[in-house]
Amino acid sequence: MQRGSPTMYRVPQTDDAIAELDDRNQQIVAAAYDLLDEEGLEGLTIRAVLQRTGLARRALYDRFAGKDDLVLAVFAHTLRRAAEQFGEQVRDLPDPLARLHHIVTAIVIGRAAIDGDWQGGQRRSAALSREHLRLAEARPVELQKAVSPLIDLIATILSEGMAEGQVRAGPAPWMALLVYNLVSTTVHSQLLAEEAAIPDRQRRSELAVEIWEFCRRAIAA
Numbered sequence: 001m002q003r004g005s006p007t008m009y010r011v012p013q014t015d016d017a018i019a020e021l022d023d024r025n026q027q028i029v030a031a032a033y034d035l036l037d038e039e040g041l042e043g044l045t046i047r048a049v050l051q052r053t054g055l056a057r058r059a060l061y062d063r064f065a066g067k068d069d070l071v072l073a074v075f076a077h078t079l080r081r082a083a084e085q086f087g088e089q090v091r092d093l094p095d096p097l098a099r100l101h102h103i104v105t106a107i108v109i110g111r112a113a114i115d116g117d118w119q120g121g122q123r124r125s126a127a128l129s130r131e132h133l134r135l136a137e138a139r140p141v142e143l144q145k146a147v148s149p150l151i152d153l154i155a156t157i158l159s160e161g162m163a164e165g166q167v168r169a170g171p172a173p174w175m176a177l178l179v180y181n182l183v184s185t186t187v188h189s190q191l192l193a194e195e196a197a198i199p200d201r202q203r204r205s206e207l208a209v210e211i212w213e214f215c216r217r218a219i220a221a
Contacts, residue, residue: 025063027053029073033124036074041127044071068139071131075146078128083149096161101212103154107183108208122194129188151176158219168221179215186211
């Protein structure tokens, strides 16, 4: 690949059941997503999902063993969409570091900060932050599968950076996981700190600069 040439980033296909959703699964996950927006983690219950979808309990349990599996499906759906959107957004940027910079900044600032939708987005983001930290301990393998599309995208960009001499040589998947863990853990802490207050976009922007500089120095050739 020539330096600066546009890249079409494709989220890798997977046979994981929570990655590809049929219509009924989409209905259930969409209901869970909306409940997190409206009421936060406390509002996401099996009963509330059943009321929202009009499904019988057995129809839901045929697809999800419990609330944890439903939250994992929300993570998988959300992170897959994020990876697809980031892939589209960065494909015309001039080099791998510029692409990674865009992704790190977008994760830290978040859609809520960009769109100004603080209420719903903030409740959902804080709820998913709590669940991410819990599931990292309780269901680490399943959580890793759920977030893998975004990590795979970062790994692809790091590999391109190595080929172009911008990123130091190393195992791209492992380096991508380190970048993701640093960014996500810091963002989770910030989201939880902001949970009872109006988020400070200026602080988010400053944090994005700080995190990116840390990542850039860690991966630079």
